[in-house]
Amino acid sequence: MNKNKPIWQRALYALRGLRIAAREEASFRAELWAVLAAVAFLLWAQVALWWWGLALLWMAMLLATELLNSAVESLADLVSPEFHPLVARAKDCGAAAVFVLSSVGVALLLLILWQHFHAGGG
Numbered sequence: 001m002n003k004n005k006p007i008w009q010r011a012l013y014a015l016r017g018l019r020i021a022a023r024e025e026a027s028f029r030a031e032l033w034a035v036l037a038a039v040a041f042l043l044w045a046q047v048a049l050w051w052w053g054l055a056l057l058w059m060a061m062l063l064a065t066e067l068l069n070s071a072v073e074s075l076a077d078l079v080s081p082e083f084h085p086l087v088a089r090a091k092d093c094g095a096a097a098v099f100v101l102s103s104v105g106v107a108l109l110l111l112i113l114w115q116h117f118h119a120g121g122g
């Protein structure tokens, strides 16, 4: 297999991955909605530019982690469709990674709300 595909070809594979995740992964769709809700919230709160930078980083990390989690799940299902403790471990760790980032999202939301109502915006 040719490992050095042109960049446009790689971009097409990436777009195909995004399309598959959006179509077949309910968790990824839910996170896309969460990202849209976060953008609406940031617009409403009129936060400073650096909050936008932090939030964009969080959004990218959340979506990328969910995509990697889906990739791990697909490989785990291929390798061992039957119950296996190592598959349980791999899938649980993937789910934990997404959970960590979701919790950070809630923490960021609370911090912005606190700043908005108690520290006078910014």
Ligand SMILES: Nc1ncnc2c1ncn2[C@@H]1O[C@H](COP(=O)(O)OP(=O)(O)OP(=O)(O)O)[C@@H](O)[C@H]1O
Pocket (backbone or CB within 6 Å): 025, 026, 027, 073, 080, 081, 082, 083, 084, 085, 087, 088, 089, 091, 092, 095
């Ligand atoms: N083949 C397996 N062997 C052992 N445990 C498994 C296996 N498949 C699933 N599990 C357990 O069930 C949990 C849920 O697995 P599942 O494949 O439904 O993923 P999920 O986290 O619900 O993600 P999604 O809904 O995005 O597919 C896993 O975290 C794991 O603990």
